[in-house]
Amino acid sequence: xxxxxxxxxxxxxxxxxxxxxxxxxxxxxxxxxxxxxxxxxxxxxxxxxxxxxxxxxxxxxxxxxxxxxxxxxxxxxxxxxxxxxxxxxxxxxxxxxxxxxxxxxxxxxxxxxxxxxxxxxxxxxxxxxxxxxxxxxxxxxxxxxxxxxxxxxxxxxxxxxxxxxxxxxxxxxxxxxxxxxxxxxxxxxxxxxxxxxxxxxxxxxxxxxxxxxxxxxxxxxxxxxxxxxxxxxxxxxxxxxxxxxxxxxxxxxxxxxxxxxxxxxxxxxxxxxxxxxxxxxxxxxxxxxxxxxxxxxxxxxxxxxxxxxxxxxxxxxxxxxxxxxxxxxxxxxxxxxxxxxxxxxxxxxxxxxxxxxxxxxxxxxxxxxxxxxxxxxxxxxxxxxxxxxxxxxxxxxxxxxxxxxxxxxxxxxxxxxxxxxxxxxxxxxxxxxxxxxxxxxxxxxxxxxxxxxxxxxxxxxxxxxxxxxxxxxxxxxxxxxxxxxxxxxxx
Amino acid sequence: xxxxxxxxxxxxxxxxxxxxxxxxxxxxxxxxxxxxxxxxxxxxxxxxxxxxxxxxxxxxxxxxxxxxxxxxxxxxxxxxxx
Numbered sequence: 001x002x003x004x005x006x007x008x009x010x011x012x013x014x015x016x017x018x019x020x021x022x023x024x025x026x027x028x029x030x031x032x033x034x035x036x037x038x039x040x041x042x043x044x045x046x047x048x049x050x051x052x053x054x055x056x057x058x059x060x061x062x063x064x065x066x067x068x069x070x071x072x073x074x075x076x077x078x079x080x081x082x083x084x085x086x087x088x089x090x091x092x093x094x095x096x097x098x099x100x101x102x103x104x105x106x107x108x109x110x111x112x113x114x115x116x117x118x119x120x121x122x123x124x125x126x127x128x129x130x131x132x133x134x135x136x137x138x139x140x141x142x143x144x145x146x147x148x149x150x151x152x153x154x155x156x157x158x159x160x161x162x163x164x165x166x167x168x169x170x171x172x173x174x175x176x177x178x179x180x181x182x183x184x185x186x187x188x189x190x191x192x193x194x195x196x197x198x199x200x201x202x203x204x205x206x207x208x209x210x211x212x213x214x215x216x217x218x219x220x221x222x223x224x225x226x227x228x229x230x231x232x233x234x235x236x237x238x239x240x241x242x243x244x245x246x247x248x249x250x251x252x253x254x255x256x257x258x259x260x261x262x263x264x265x266x267x268x269x270x271x272x273x274x275x276x277x278x279x280x281x282x283x284x285x286x287x288x289x290x291x292x293x294x295x296x297x298x299x300x301x302x303x304x305x306x307x308x309x310x311x312x313x314x315x316x317x318x319x320x321x322x323x324x325x326x327x328x329x330x331x332x333x334x335x336x337x338x339x340x341x342x343x344x345x346x347x348x349x350x351x352x353x354x355x356x357x358x359x360x361x362x363x364x365x366x367x368x369x370x371x372x373x374x375x376x377x378x379x380x381x382x383x384x385x386x387x388x389x390x391x392x393x394x395x396x397x398x399x400x401x402x403x404x405x406x407x408x409x410x411x412x413x414x415x416x417x418x419x420x421x422x423x424x425x426x427x428x429x430x431x432x433x434x435x436x437x438x439x440x441x442x443x444x445x446x447x448x449x450x451x452x453x454x455x456x457x458x459x460x461x462x463x464x465x466x467x468x469x470x471x472x473x474x475x476x477x478x479x480x481x482x483x484x485x486x487x488x489x490x491x
Numbered sequence: 492x493x494x495x496x497x498x499x500x501x502x503x504x505x506x507x508x509x510x511x512x513x514x515x516x517x518x519x520x521x522x523x524x525x526x527x528x529x530x531x532x533x534x535x536x537x538x539x540x541x542x543x544x545x546x547x548x549x550x551x552x553x554x555x556x557x558x559x560x561x562x563x564x565x566x567x568x569x570x571x572x573x
Contacts, residue, residue: 284508284535291542439538445531 003029005477006249006259008236008274011039011420012463013455014265015219016470018228019074020487024478028228029257030220031249033235036213037220039420040427040456041463043211046409049352051302053411054427055212056181056340056354057084057316058463059200066137066488067200067464070471073487075222080209082343085314088205091177092397093320098174100202104130107202115171125165125175126202133199136468137488142481150192154441157434158194159186159326173325177318180338180358181462183295183428184326190434193460200464207314209343215463239274239451246451249274261477262451267423268292268430268442271453285447292440292457294426297413299359301387305350309404312350316340317397331363334389339398353401355390361424364414372418383410429457444473452476492570497563500543508539518560525559545571 005021007014010032022028036042040054060067061081071077087110089100101110108126112119132153139147162172175198176184182197183189208214220230235252239262248258264271272289275281317339329335334357342352367375387410395401413425422429433440441459444452454473456466475483492500506513509526516525528536537548540562546569548556556562 279510282508282510282532282535284532284539287508288535288538291538436541438534439541443531443534447532 001027002258002260003027004259005029005261005263006031006257007263007265008249008271009039009265009455010034010037010216010220010230010232011265011455011466012041012216012219013466013470013473014039014263015216015223015230016074016467017263017265017454017473018223018230019219019226020470020474020483021477022223022226022228023073024474024482024486026261026477028223028226029259030223030228030230031234031236031251031257032230032232033252033421034419035232037230037232038213038216040416040422041212041216042419043213047304047407049304050211050213051352051409052212052342052354053300053416054298055215055463056207056338056356057088057201058206058208059198060133060203060464061206062204065133065200065203067467069490070467070487073490074219074467076215076218079214079218082207082209082314084205084207084316087315088201089178089316089318090397091174091318091320093170093173093177093325094323096170098177100174100178102202102204104202111171111174114174115166115168118166118168118171121165121167122171129195129199129202132195133203136196136199136464137471140471140475140480140484140488142484151437153192153195154190154432154437155434156191157187158189158191159184161191161194169324173320173323176325177320178316179325180318180336180356183358183431184328185431186326188431188433188435190432190437192434193432196460196465197462207343209345236274238276239271241275241277241280241448244280244448246275246448260450262448263454263473263477264446264451265454266421267426267455268453268457269423270421271446271451281447288439289442292430292442294361294424295428295431295461296358296360297364297416297422297425298427299357299386299390299413300411301355301390302409302411303353303355303401303405304407304409305353305404306406307351308347308349310350310353310398310400311348312344313341314343317394319393319397321393328358331360334386334393337390337393339394353398355387355394357386357390358427359413359425361413361426364412364425367414368417370414372415375414383412386410428461429455444469444476492567494563494567497566501540501563501566502559504539504543505536508535516559518563519558521557522559522562523557540566 004026007030018030043050087099087101091098104126108122238250250256321335338356416422417425459469502513
């Protein structure tokens with residue numbers, strides 16, 4: 001059988017593309033190398049509890065926000081979403097606490113209580129956040145020629161923009177403090193990435209009651225219901241071409257599948273490595289993809305709490321030991337941590353809390369050659385030491401946390417690399433660079449007319465970013481007009 | 492770099508990266524046609540020049556580069572000072 005579309009990678013982006021294309025009537029096959037779908041959103045089970053790796057909260061799901069319409073189309077609006085508190089993120093920098101609140105005007109007003117001299121600047125910033133949010137799908141509008149708004153944000157350095165907008169460095173820390181969900185990098189982070197990583201949440205912030213795999217599980221089920229197939233333990237190994245088109249994919253188990261269109265929903269460098277025939281892919285493209293650098297990884301401490309010890313808190317906490325959150329920690333130092341509480345199944349007490357901190361691949365190098373579960377005693381000790389440091393910082397804002405812990409599990413960038421094949425254990429894929437947008441902003445198109453890319457390495461990361469990117473990838477297959485009419489306008 | 496060095500190096504680089512025989516790169520030949528560039532591979536070209544010669548070609552300038560001579564001229568006049 002020849003499929004209309006073969007998607008390589010069963011993470012969020014791959015499944016969203018699979019769902020949209022199956023619903024549009026295409027015969028779809030999704031190939032996932034792992035035991036389960038989900039990619040960065042997959043969860044794992046220990047002692048009857050589910051733990052998440054990359055999923056903690058989502059922005060932009062209120063009716064009227066662009067992501068809501070898309071989630072409605074994808075059948076994800078009916079999942080057990082849980083609205084977070086009006087103040088959804090509490091940022092503590094060097095002992096000073098700031099509140100990030102939902103609603104664009106409200107966001108500015110609340111921060112202006114701490115920074116009264118910056119009231120006007122905050123209003124302008126909030127209105128830029130709001131504009132970014134409302135215009136996020138403009139590029140799909142068939143009547144929109146070029147998205148100049150997005151292009152100019154891509155070429156603007158986020159840190160420089162903040163320095164020009166705000167006089168008080170404390171305010172720069174406050175508005176950047178929830179940005180552990182991206183790589184804060186003074187020299188490169190584009191304003192586009194920064195705004196998109198914040199704007200949806202200010203509109204509205206949500207947790208899922210349950211694990212992130214509910215999202216990807218629902219999409220996989222939706223694909224199957226529409227006649228598509230999702231195969232796990234089916235690792236694509238080679239994309240085989242004939243006359244400048246990709247014609248089939250060969251998996252590690254020896255099976256090959258023929259298709260008309262292929263979508264690489266994994267790291268673009270991994271897609272390029274699958275093209276092995278001489279002369280099929282010009283070095284200029286391959287080398288450009290291989291030149292890309294990757295964002296940092298994440299070190300996660302998943303805590304299981306004793307029952308009825310610590311009340312659930314319906315917001316996230318971000319703690320930074322020192323001022324200037326845009327400066328990265330020295331190697332080996334844990335100077336920041338995000339604290340996220342899982343919505344309890346019942347009752348008012350928290351059962352699971354995750355601590356996350358950015359983590360460099362370089363620090364994992366001693367164990368790169370080792371296998372999952374066999375990394376040795378020194379690895380375990382090292383992980384425990386870092387987890388202890390995360391706990392110390394977390395306890396400064398969640399007193400009693402240490403005493404409430406019953407059990408803890410730890411994942412590192414090596415875990416990401418091992419389970420997800422993420423190059424360098426990167427949490428957010430290819431690093432974007434405002435100084436060089438042309439080089440790093442990868443198009444869904446590739447040198448092959450029937451091979452496309454999708455996923456967090458392209459335009460944007462995060463649930464919202466990947467979903468948006470999936471629409472752009474599907475627009476290459478179905479046309480912008482189709483996506484705009486059926487999904488964005490919902491006709 | 493002297494102009495001749497630029498020509499020699501750029502030709503060698505483009506021949507390798509786009510898998511086209513450098514003999515086709517005559518000064519008045521059309522760059523896009525010779526390298527079979529579409530809008531996507533044009534980005535590869537711009538990225539390659541930037542990576543190797545630290546010369547950024549903005550989209551507006553890109554339109555002015557038609558022949559190989561134009562490309563050499565552009566790199567020569569925009570070389571970062573040593």
